[in-house]
Amino acid sequence: MDDAGRKGGDLPAAVVTAGVIAPPPLLFAGFLCFALIADHLIDGPGSGVSATPRFVAGTILPVVAVILLAAAVRGFRSAGTKPEPWKPTTSLVVDGVYRVTRNPMYLAMMLIYLAVALMADSLVTLALALPLWAIVRFGVIGREERYLDRLFGEPYRAYRSRVRRWI
Numbered sequence: 001m002d003d004a005g006r007k008g009g010d011l012p013a014a015v016v017t018a019g020v021i022a023p024p025p026l027l028f029a030g031f032l033c034f035a036l037i038a039d040h041l042i043d044g045p046g047s048g049v050s051a052t053p054r055f056v057a058g059t060i061l062p063v064v065a066v067i068l069l070a071a072a073v074r075g076f077r078s079a080g081t082k083p084e085p086w087k088p089t090t091s092l093v094v095d096g097v098y099r100v101t102r103n104p105m106y107l108a109m110m111l112i113y114l115a116v117a118l119m120a121d122s123l124v125t126l127a128l129a130l131p132l133w134a135i136v137r138f139g140v141i142g143r144e145e146r147y148l149d150r151l152f153g154e155p156y157r158a159y160r161s162r163v164r165r166w167i
Helices: 024-042 051-079 104-119 123-127 129-152 154-162
Strands: none
Touching: 024 104, 024 123, 024 129, 051 104, 104 123, 104 129, 123 129, 129 154
C-alpha cells in the first residue's frame, strides 16, 4: 500500500492521533465565553466599528462559516475518515473546499468567533482572537501537520505545498 493509502491503524500507537491540546470547538467556545465575560466584567470598550457594518459582518460571516463547515465535513465523510482531530485519520482529504484551504473548519470557527465579537461590539473579544489564533495554530494545526506528515508522507507534503494553511 502506498503512502496515500496508509491507514491510521498501521501506525505505532504514538502517532495514531494528532495529539491536539484540546478539541478545537472547545477552544473557540471557551475563549469566546471567557472574552465576553471579561468584557462584561471590566465594561470593556467597544470595537470602534459602527453598528451597520458590525451587523452586516455579524450576519455574513456565520453564513460563510456554516458553508465552510458543511463542505469540510462532507469531504471527510466522503473520504471515510473522522473530522475530529483527536481521533485517528484514515484518509487524506484534498478535494472540495480542501483545494482552497487546508483548515476550513478552523477558519469557519474563527469567522463565527469574529462575528460574535463584532455583534457584541467587544474590543476585548476581538483582541483575544489573536492569542486564540496562536493557540490553534501551534497547539492544534501544528500538531496535525506533523501527524499528517508522518501518516501520509510525500502525498501530504505535496498537498501542503500547493494549498495554503488558511486561504
